[in-house]
Structures are given as structure tokens and as C-alpha cells.
Amino acid sequence: MFIRTEDLTHIYMPGTPFAAAALQGVSLNLPRGGFAALIGPSGSGKSTLIQHLNGLLRPTGGRVIVDGRVVGADRGETLRLRRRIGLVFQLPEEQFFAETLFDEVAFAPRNLGLAPGAVAERVREAVEQVGLDYAAFKNRSPFQLSAGQKRLAAIAAVLSLRPEALILDEPAAGLDQAGQQKLFRLLKSLNAGAGLTILVVTHHLEQIAPLVDTILVLNKGRLVMSGSPAQVFSRGEELRGLGLALPPVSEIMHGLARTGCPVNPAVFSLEEARREITFWRREACGP
Ligand SMILES: Nc1ncnc2c1ncn2[C@@H]1O[C@H](COP(=O)(O)OP(=O)(O)O)[C@@H](O)[C@H]1O
Ligand SMILES: [Mg+2]
Known part of the structure; x- marks a missing residue:
């Protein structure tokens, strides 16, 4: 297993009246090359969890194991880990500081002490990886990009470290539908094409x-579901109980199943729904 947590617990401000358990006994596995989504209501511990996976936060209890090594055991190791497991924060553009996209993306490789030629090569590679035209964008101010381009630039800044895994905190938040689609397609191509492990x-x-x-589901600091999308969506009622909206296709399939139409409620893609409905319409649905 590439990234693993064992009974991970995190308490903010322990031993004070403000002590809050943000994670309680979370054990999960992310295989190398996998692509996982982490969902859960707001305040369920998602951001806290991912900051443990590259050693930014230290566990109050339990442990995180990456590639067979316990995270946090050794300082030099933890610094290397931050390069191997790239973390894209929520609203990453709020942390932009450089005058050009080039300098923004070059920050991390320069910090590695790489020669200018090697830095430039990494910047170009990362900018092209996220689908931005290097020549057209390298001298532009990161502050003047569109919302979607800013997100891509922030991902490029992390990719410039050539990480093995990419962990992103609500990367599509605030983007329009087209921007969201573009971003998710990029993640898929980084996973399927470049082999990055993605959460x-x-x-x-x-x-x-x-x-x-x-799909991993957190609620009140606990991992309450984990499985394939079909497995998780088959538990639609529980998801709804957590205040999580199901995809519309899933809602329809659950609704049909509830009203006696024997479709598979775990179906969540339009293509599968079409197959289910055309099959069952002949069998049992019609009056
Ligand atoms: N820096 C912090 N100090 C104290 N409590 C925090 C801090 N960050 C998060 N929390 C609390 O920990 C819990 C989980 O928060 P978070 O991991 O941000 O959840 P999510 O990302 O799912 O919204 C919440 O109750 C939140 O208020
Ligand atoms: Mg969060």
C-alpha cells in the first residue's frame, strides 16, 4: 500500500477547554496509482486528514505510513515526503506571491537548489502538464489569470516538484461548470497518463x-464509508442522512427503486442509467 493511515486521531488544542477531536481512529489505504475522492460534510475532518498525509500535521494518536515508512519519525524524511506527496491547498491562488507565472511555479524547484536550466525545464513541464500554453503564459501575472487558470497554475506549482501523489483540497470550489470539468479531466489524465496517485x-x-x-466518506472525524463509487452510492439513504447530495442520476435511480421499479440504485452514470432503464422498462416498470 502506498499511503496508509492506522487509527489516525487528531485533536486540535489538546488539553485545553477548546480541545476538538477532528479525526477519530481513521484507517485508510490508498494504493499507488489509485484515484480516490474524499467527501464528507463541512467540518468532518477532510482538510485535517489530508494534511497528515504529507506530514504537515502530526497525529495525536495512530500513524501515517507512506511507502512503508512511518511519517514524522525523521525530519529529513518528512521534508522529502512533502516533495513526494504534493498538496494543493484550498483556494491556492490566495497564496500567490510572484510577479510572473514562471516565478510562481519556479519557487519550489528553486528551493531544491536546482540550476536555472533545470528549474526552467521543470517549470515548462509542469505548466504544459496542466494544459496551459507555456510561451503564452510564462510571463503573465498569476494574479491576472482567470479563476480556472489560477487553479491550474497552483497545481503546476506543486507538479514542479515531480511528486508521486497529488492531494487536492476542494480544487473545483468556485469554478464554473466548464472550469470544474476541465479540472477533473486534468486530474484523470494526471492519474491515467502520468500515473500519479490522486486523492x-x-x-x-x-x-x-x-x-x-x-470514494472515502468522512463524518464527524470518522471514516464511515469506503469503497467503489457503486458501493458507496448503493448506500444513498445513509449519504443523504449525512447531508451529502447524491448525483442527480443516482437520486433518480434511488427514486425509481423506492417506487418499485427494480433498477439497480447503485448506478450513477448516465450511460449505465440508460442501460438499466431500457432493460427494465420492458420488464417491470411500465403500467
Ligand atoms: N486550526 C484549527 N484549530 C482548531 N480547530 C480546528 C482547526 N482546523 C479545523 N478545526 C476543527 O476541526 C474539525 C474538522 O475541520 P476540517 O478538517 O477543516 O474539516 P473539513 O475540511 O471537512 O471541513 C472542525 O470541527 C473544525 O472546526
Ligand atoms: Mg476543508
């Missing part, structure tokens, strides 16, 4: 479900 925190279930192999 994405998102509530855009409709777009993400057909792309990922695993």
Missing part, C-alpha cells in the same frame, strides 16, 4: 464519481 477532496460527486476508483 481529491470534493463535493462535486456527479463529475468525480465516474472518474475515481474509490
